[in-house]
Amino acid sequence: MSKPKYVKFPVGINKRFLDDVCYELDRDTDALTITSEGNFYDFPKERAPNMVNSLGLEKIKTVKKVSILLAASSLLLLLFLLFLRQTLEEAYWPLSIILFLACMMFFFVATDLYKIENYYNISRCKKCGRDFAYEEIKKSLIKKVSTYDDYEETDTRYFKCKYCSDEDLKIKSLLKKSKSKARNIYRNEKNCKECGKNFALIEYREADTHLESFDTRRTIKHYKCTHCEYMEISIKDDYVTTN
Incomplete structure (x- = not known):
């Protein structure tokens, strides 16, 4: 079992960077956006x-x-x-x-x-029509947006034709129904790390649980203080085992 890592959002801070990943909270809608850099396609180019x-x-x-x-x-x-x-x-x-x-x-x-x-x-280039023409000019952008209704993953890749210099974006999206509904009863009350109030930091949403890869399950939990505007999320990755 892995240990969770915490991303903290003090009062007035809505965006944090941790391990080259950007985490952004919309305090009005409670939407969480996670943005990171992906890898190049593993193409058999030769x-x-x-x-x-x-x-x-x-x-x-x-x-x-x-x-x-x-x-x-x-x-x-x-x-x-x-x-x-x-x-x-x-x-x-x-x-x-x-x-x-x-x-x-x-x-x-x-x-x-x-x-x-x-x-x-x-x-294949859309402009000049040549085969094996597009090349990736930078690493992909992976964006994950978690709301109360949906969990959407978007993979954006950037290509440029080596013959005519035409540029193209290829976007792949995966939309799932979110399981992260609002909690009716506060659970997991903890002491707030910002204002220090006892049992003020509560888990206010059901956890997001999705397969991050074929063998890794990611669980994201959402916390907020009932007295101040401090918020945080915890992220825990566990290997999926099959018996």
């Missing part, structure tokens, strides 16, 4: 043009679909072997290993071809 030129995009799409189908079929056969484990006896483990390796191989092939197809689509 292999993609050669693959597209030699095979063609349609053939790459076909091979990708076949690889996905073969990976799924290998996985289903591997699961089916579990029911025949006692019948197959010594042949069970060699067959299982072969099917597992086949599943992983087809999965990686499909993933690689998906990256090539995605790179082709994203990097």
